Each structure stands twice: as structure tokens, then as C-alpha cells.
Amino acid sequence: MSTGLKDGCVFAAAVEAVQPDTVVCQSIERKEDSIVIDGRTFTLKHNLHLVGFGKAVLGMAAEAERIVGDHLVKGVISVPHGIQQTLQQHGKDHLLLKENSHIKVIEGAKHNLPDADAQKAAEEIKHLASELTEKDLLLVLISGGGSALLPAPIPPITLQEKLDVTCRLAGAGATIQELNTIRRALSLLKGGGLAHHAHPAQVVALILSDVIGDPIDMIASGPTVMSRVWPEEVLSILERYKLLNLLPTSVKEVLDKPNSRWKENKKESDTSGHVLNAVIGSNGVALKHAGLRARELGFLPVVLSPSVCGDVRSVSRLYGLLARFASSREEPPPDIATEVLKLGPEVGVESWDLCRTMQVLEKGRTEGWGATCLLAGGEPTVELTGKGRGGRNQELAMRVGLELRSLGLPPKGPVFLSGGTDGQDGPTEAAGAITDGGLYDEAKAQGLDIDNFLINNDSYTFFSRLSGGQRLLVPGLTCTNVMDVHMLLIPD
Numbered sequence: 001m002s003t004g005l006k007d008g009c010v011f012a013a014a015v016e017a018v019q020p021d022t023v024v025c026q027s028i029e030r031k032e033d034s035i036v037i038d039g040r041t042f043t044l045k046h047n048l049h050l051v052g053f054g055k056a057v058l059g060m061a062a063e064a065e066r067i068v069g070d071h072l073v074k075g076v077i078s079v080p081h082g083i084q085q086t087l088q089q090h091g092k093d094h095l096l097l098k099e100n101s102h103i104k105v106i107e108g109a110k111h112n113l114p115d116a117d118a119q120k121a122a123e124e125i126k127h128l129a130s131e132l133t134e135k136d137l138l139l140v141l142i143s144g145g146g147s148a149l150l151p152a153p154i155p156p157i158t159l160q161e162k163l164d165v166t167c168r169l170a171g172a173g174a175t176i177q178e179l180n181t182i183r184r185a186l187s188l189l190k191g192g193g194l195a196h197h198a199h200p201a202q203v204v205a206l207i208l209s210d211v212i213g214d215p216i217d218m219i220a221s222g223p224t225v226m227s228r229v230w231p232e233e234v235l236s237i238l239e240r241y242k243l244l245n246l247l248p249t250s251v252k253e254v255l256d257k258p259n260s261r262w263k264e265n266k267k268e269s270d271t272s273g274h275v276l277n278a279v280i281g282s283n284g285v286a287l288k289h290a291g292l293r294a295r296e297l298g299f300l301p302v303v304l305s306p307s308v309c310g311d312v313r314s315v316s317r318l319y320g321l322l323a324r325f326a327s328s329r330e331e332p333p334p335d336i337a338t339e340v341l342k343l344g345p346e347v348g349v350e351s352w353d354l355c356r357t358m359q360v361l362e363k364g365r366t367e368g369w370g371a372t373c374l375l376a377g378g379e380p381t382v383e384l385t386g387k388g389r390g391g392r393n394q395e396l397a398m399r400v401g402l403e404l405r406s407l408g409l410p411p412k413g414p415v416f417l418s419g420g421t422d423g424q425d426g427p428t429e430a431a432g433a434i435t436d437g438g439l440y441d442e443a444k445a446q447g448l449d450i451d452n453f454l455i456n457n458d459s460y461t462f463f464s465r466l467s468g469g470q471r472l473l474v475p476g477l478t479c480t481n482v483m484d485v486h487m488l489l490i491p492d
């Protein structure tokens with residue numbers, strides 16, 4: 001098997017491990033008339049209700065219904081526009097609901113933006129939750145993209161007004177933490193609102209994480225995690241992105257009365273004892289399984305971190321340096337380790353993880369353990385300066401290819417893969433790309449000026465034209481999303 005194929009196999013194992021049906025099946029244990037989740041037992045008496053929102057939720061719901069059977073009374077899920085047809089076309093029928101399902105599917109949020117359909121879904125979900133009693137159990141399925149699929153602006157804010165604020169923030173470069181802090185302050189359901197509406201029912205949330213560090217209050221803006229709105233925090237975010245003077249009166253009115261969003265609701269506000277939040281899939285889980293597959297393929301696996309972030313330039317430098325460190329025939333120059341450690345804070349990786357990884361790479365090199373597979377994950381960022389077509393994974397792969405060359409590694413030496421686990425890198429059909437130190441010369445021989453493509457953020461066009469698109473990673477629709485996976489294969 002060529003190294004490229006092995007790369008693809010390891011990436012496939014990462015994605016397989018976090019399939020929506022797999023993660024739900026592993027997290028719910030059915031025992032006669034009860035289910036066990038995260039070590040807690042819940043009795044089923046035809047009292048189970050289900051809601052969900054997110055890109056991977058259809059497959060999660062199909063599996064949950066299969067497990068709980070006719071104990072499921074009723075469900076409503078909010079999923080991306082066109083997903084049922086797409087899954088059918090891709091032969092993924094196992095991720096679709098059965099014809100006699102008790103779950104209502106509402107498709108919405110075209111282009112990942114909240115719309116009237118998603119708002120209707122949010123309204124139905126709120127209604128279902130509000131009708132529950134202390135005898136009921138509400139299973140909440142959550143995955144990335146959930147914020148856009150559950151819009152419930154606090155009156156008098158309109159959907160359009162809320163959309164304007166969040167789009168301006170996203171366009172100005174706000175992080176997902178900043179964006180979701182604002183979303184929580186303007187929503188009836190986010191920041192614990194859903195759990196509040198479901199009180200006094202028992203709420204169990206199964207969460208597939210698409211945020212670094214798996215913060216349950218941030219993923220899909222935490223509808224089952226009670227979060228206070230801190231006015232200073234909200235205002236400082238709006239000020240940072242120069243939005244304070246652009247706010248509509250309705251938004252100002254709501255922000256003037258933080259934490260009053262559930263006042264009219266007669267239910268008690270302390271729901272904490274009634275909520276169980278469980279993260280059932282994450283980048284860390286994907287990396288662990290990728291490591292197991294790498295071992296089966298004969299590599300020594302080492303997982304660096306599931307929290308890689310920061311600019312793709314710094315991230316590519318890190319991987320270039322680690323490849324150089326692991327490939328040295330003699331003792332690597334000490335300045336490599338120093339630069340790696342210096343980069344740590346910029347790329348979201350702890351010194352401890354960098355040291356541990358370099359120790360394994362060093363042992364692999366000195367003790368002849370054979371080829372090594374370094375794995376990491378997260379979500380780096382690209383500063384968009386051009387108008388080309390691409391994504392952060394393809395751009396990272398290009399930059400790592402250049403780093404490997406500039407650090408003197410041979411064209412057929414270490415191989416690097418970067419791929420989005422959702423199968424889609426930015427607005428392109430590829431998930432990412434595979435490169436090595438030979439990238440620059442290969443492109444030059446084919447008349448492609450790699451620097452020009454980089455300046456224009458045109459990584460997809462570059463890889464599509466290079467060698468007939470052979471270096472592109474195109475797994476198609478994966479039905480899941482736990483951010484990106486990075487992989488460096490270092491030959492012995």
C-alpha cells in the first residue's frame with residue numbers, strides 16, 4: 001500500500017469513529033425497560049421525548065429511536081436543508097429515520113444561516129419541551145451547526161436582526177466563543193434555555209463536539225447548559241468588533257435586561273439537578289481511533305493534541321519542524337526543539353504535549369521503531385486576503401509542503417495530510433489535501449506558481465490542477481463533524 005493510501009485509511013478511521021450512529025450506539029446502553037447513559041440509569045415508561053439540532057443529528061436520532069423503540073413518544077429535530085435527499089443519494093439509508101418514525105424532521109438553515117424554517121423548528125422544540133412533566137425524559141441530540149438550526153430570538157428581536165448581529169460578528173473575525181456568547185444573550189433556548197423550558201422533566205443531552213476543548217456551554221451555544229449572561233462580557237465583545245453603535249433598539253432593549261429572558265415562564269429556574277450533559281464524540285475520539293488504525297498499518301502512532309488552532313502559517317511551521325526533528329539521522333539541532341516549544345502558545349498546544357511528542361519521535365528515531373504517524377486535530381484559521389477557492393485544510397497542506405522543502409526534507413520523505421472530518425473544506429468538494437516536500441517542484445514542473453495560488457487563497461484550484469487532482473482528499477459526505485484531522489507520516 002502506498003503512503004498516500006495509508007494516509008487515506010487513517011483519516012477514514014478517524015471519521016468512522018465519530019459517525020453519528022456509532023457514537024449514539026456506544027453511549028446508550030439498553031437494559032430491558034431502562035437505559036444507562038454515562039453510568040446513570042433512566043427508567044423508560046413510554047415517557048421518552050426527543051429533540052435535536054445540528055448537522056449530524058439525523059443519524060444520531062435514527063440510532064436513538066432504534067435503541068429506545070416504542071418508549072419514544074414524540075420527537076422533533078432541526079437538521080440542514082436537503083440532508084435527507086443527500087443521504088439517500090449517497091446510499092446512507094441507515095442514517096435516515098424509518099417510515100413509521102415518531103420523530104418529525106424539519107429541514108432548514110440554508111447555507112448554514114438561521115431562517116424561517118429553522119425558527120419554526122425551534123418553536124416546535126420549545127413547545128415540546130414546555131409540555132413535559134416530572135415523569136418525562138427528554139433526550140437532546142446536539143452537534144455542530146446547532147446554533148443556526150435553533151434560532152429563538154428573545155422578543156422583540158426579530159430573526160433578521162439577530163442574524164445581522166451574528167453575521168457582522170462572524171464577518172469581523174469573532175471566535176466561536178465570542179459569537180456564541182452573543183447568541184446566548186439574545187436567545188430563548190441557548191445558554192440553558194431549552195433545559196429551563198423542559199423543567200421539571202429529566203434532560204439528557206448527547207453532544208458531538210465541534211469546538212476546541214469540548215466546552216458544553218459553547219457547542220451549539222449550550223441549550224442544555226445553564227449560563228448566566230454577563231452584560232460586561234457581552235458589551236466588550238460588541239465593542240471589540242465595533243458593533244455597539246450599530247445595534248437595533250430591540251437588541252439594546254434585551255441586553256439592558258440580561259437574565260430576564262425566562263421571567264414569564266412559571267417554571268422554576270434551577271434545573272441543574274435535572275440535566276445530564278454527555279460529550280459522546282470529539283476530535284480526541286477521532287484521533288484515538290486514527291492512532292489505532294495507524295498501528296495496524298505498521299506505524300508507531302503519536303497523538304500530539306486535539307486543540308491545534310491559530311494561523312495556518314504557524315501551524316505549518318510546527319509540522320515542518322516536527323518532521324525535521326523526527327527525520328534527522330543524527331541528533332537534531334537543539335534550536336528545532338526550542339522553536340517548537342516557542343510556537344506552542346500560538347498554535348494552542350501545551351508545552352507538555354510538545355515535549356512528550358518530541359520524546360516519542362526521538363525514541364522512534366534512535367531506537368529504530370520504524371515509520372511514525374503523528375496525529376493532531378483542531379481548527380486553524382486562514383487570513384483571507386484573496387478571492388480564490390479553498391479551505392483551511394488545503395491551504396495548510398500547501399504550506400506544510402513548502403515548509404518540508406525549506407527545511408531540507410527530501411521530496412519522498414514525510415507525508416502530510418489535513419482534512420475536515422465533515423468532508424468539506426471551506427466551500428469546496430474536497431475535505432483537504434495530501435502533500436510532501438516535493439510539492440513545490442511538482443507544481444513548478446507543471447507550470448503552476450504555488451506562491452500566487454497562496455496569495456489568492458486559491459488552494460482548491462491549485463490542487464485540482466496539480467497532477468490531475470491526485471493530492472486532493474475527497475471522501476464525500478461524511479455525516480459528522482469534529483473539526484479537522486492532521487497527520488504526518490514519517491518514514492523510517
Ligand SMILES: Nc1ncnc2c1ncn2[C@@H]1O[C@H](COP(=O)(O)OP(=O)(O)OP(=O)(O)O)[C@@H](O)[C@H]1O
Nearest residue numbers: 144382388389390391392395422424425426427457
Ligand atoms: N478560499 C479560501 N481559502 C482558505 N480558507 C477558506 C477559503 N474560503 C473559506 N475558507 C475558510 O473556510 C472556513 C469556512 O468554511 P466552513 O463553512 O466549512 O467552515 P467550518 O468551520 O468548517 O464550518 P462547520 O463548523 O460547519 O464545519 C473558514 O475557516 C474560512 O476561513
Ligand SMILES: O=C(O)[C@H](O)CO
Nearest residue numbers: 144145146147219220
Ligand atoms: O453550532 C455552533 O454553534 C457551532 O457549530 C459550534 O458548535
